[in-house]
Amino acid sequence: MKQVLTIQKVLNNNVVIAHNDVYKEVVLIGNGLGFNRKKGDSVPFDQADKTFLLKDEKEMEQYVNLLPYIEEKLIAFIQELLLFIEEKMDKELNEHIHVALTDHIAFAINRAKKDIQFSNPFLFEIESLYPKEYLVAKDVVQKIEERTGVFFPEGEVGFIALHIHSAVTDKSLRDIKRYHSLLSQLVEIIENNLDIQLDKNNIDYHRLIQHLHRAIDRADKGTIISEENKLAAMLKSEYPVCYNLAWKLIKVMQNQLNKPVDESEVMYLTIHLQRLTHKF
Template sequence: MVEQVRIEKVLNNNVLIGVHPTYQEVVLIGKGIGFNRKQGETVPFDKADKTFLLKGENEKEQYMNLLPHLDQAIIDFMNDVLIYIEDRMGQELNEHIHIALTDHIAFAINRAKKDIYFSNPFLFEIESLYAKEYQVAREVVDMVQKQMGVSLPEGEIGFIALHIHSAVTDKALRDINKHNKLISRFVEIIEDELDLSLDRGTVDYNRLIQHLHRAIDRVHHGESLGKENRLAELLKNEYPVCYNLAWKLIKVMQKQLNKPVDESEVLYLTIHLQRLSNKS
């Protein structure tokens, strides 16, 4: 038997808020699903192309406040975009992306129409860390161009990729941005201390960024790489500049994350730094 959702509010022809017998408050999205329907009526749950939960009054209020500021064309377009992202990523998205990404792209389109552009200082790092999300975000920007007739700047690919990454990992966008800023700070320190300019397009730069990202994750999960006393002594003697720089980066990481960092991280970071130093 198909479950019925009692309509609480029809937002427009294609979006309505209802009460599901199990999931409680839900948003149903589908072409014409709200057409000619009224509060209190029921609609089959499987009529929706896409559904998502409203987790609490705060999220409901955010969604209700956002929609009146959006054109119907944007709402319909974003419904298609979110279904497309979920299909391309091959997994369900955290429900909050429906509000956050809709809000972001709607305002990005408005800014672009007024020739107001934001740069994205973390573009290389985002592409390196979240390659699939970045590719899907690029496709979304192409969709904006083709369907909405608006060209978004390249920096928006990075911002959209972060929203996608947040939705597939359940990580808060705030924490993701914090980690990206920390990685960018590391890059600044490395370039300053080694007196070089890192080529963002190289495999070695990509490896460094990936390593720093994994190191931050290991710190959060309290993971250890294990003791390597002989290797530590060798690297300290052979590559003192990179070894000391690695320690400096670890101290910064420790301070910014406010968590202890396994000393073995220094060793593997030294190897990455020495490789970059040799090639520069």
Template sequence: MDEGLTIDKVLNNNVVIAKHPSYEEVVLIGKGIGFGKKKGDFASFNKADKTFLLSSEKEKEQYVNLLPYIDEDFIDFMNDILYHIETRMGQELNEHIHVALTDHLAFAISRSQKSMQFNNPFLPEIESLYPKEYQVAMEVVTMVYDKMRIHFPEGEIGFIALHIHSAVTDKTLREINRHNQLITTLVQLVEETMEVTIDRHSVDYHRLVQHLHRAVDRVDQEENTRDEIRLANMLKQEYPVCYNLAWKLIKVMQKQLNKPVDESEAIYLTIHLHRLTYKS
């Protein structure tokens, strides 16, 4: 990776633009990578030194445009944060997290310093759907506090977890948020129809959210499950309230995702809803 890497421009002590034989122009982000360097000098790319490469033209341009608004020491700190996330998640992160999370955390720190707080209405869903990302996000919040003595509100954990999930799955935040909003709508419909309030910290809630998430993913990826007409007819007769509610949920999914839902999803949803009703 280092072969042929030469510095074209030093943006600050921690960020340089370099020439690469394969990617042409790249952005190198690393602690002290630009210190004492000038155009034409050799640039080293080494993961052990917490150095990251931006080869995407879009991410490179956005990152360079973001730099003037970010403190240089914070760029160094972001390197530590991103290296920690990558290590804990056990995989390389999509390049877009360098722009997205740097921008988000810088703004979140500014908000906290001005005592401005944003609520995160999807916090329970995020914690249930992405437990590992949520745990790592809590560690990031702790890192920020230890380094800067800034205490983030709980909602920020959810936002950071979404950025992490986006970076390890290559899904956009918009797509992830769209699914989370849909799942929240579906859970509310279950509660309203069954006249129950589901404890957001209960195992039942976790199971329901996970099941709805898998169902939404199957629909979005246009996966078809097997046709089980006899079982569907039996469930329709035995548990009509749950079966009808299952179809209400399916219709909401179809409308929001603008895709057909396989009829057998009604079977799985009915069984799950019956379990929930029986416990309630």
């Protein structure tokens, strides 16, 4: 049976606030959804495949407050982009991306028009850690440039990739940025302690940040990995500098995440660090 909602308020041609017994008050978003409609009219929930539903009360409030500052055409276009992202990622997007990405793209366009440049210090790491999200974000930026004639700096691809990653993993953007900030801190500690400048194009750097990211994620989730006592003893004996540095990194993770980190992580970090010194 079709779910039918009653319109409470038409915000614009593409956005309406509606109500039914199941969803209570919700925001429905879709191309032309509010056109020629008024309060009291019925609207089928599945009227168009370009319809999104915002059920979370906080997300709904933020989205409604955001709308007056954005052109209607842009709101409809961003819905197209969200459908494109969902199709390319082949995953349902968390509804928070409607607020976050709408806000980000609208103000990114304004920044670009005023030639205000924002650097993205994690651009390489984002591309390395989230390759699929990064490629989709590149396509999104290209679509924006083709539609609006406004050209974004390269760093915007990274920011949009983070929004996509947040939406498909249900991780908050705040947590993702916290991970990246910690990752950057760990890389700086490695460079200072080993007295080296890491080459971001080197495969060993790629492997290191992949591992550090997984280690941070495991620590945050409290995941335990298997312990190899013999291997740990060998690494401590053969590569004391890297082994001690690995422990230092673990302690930084523990302090920043405020959670214990599985001691077995030391072994794998030691191996990655040793590779960086080209002696393993």
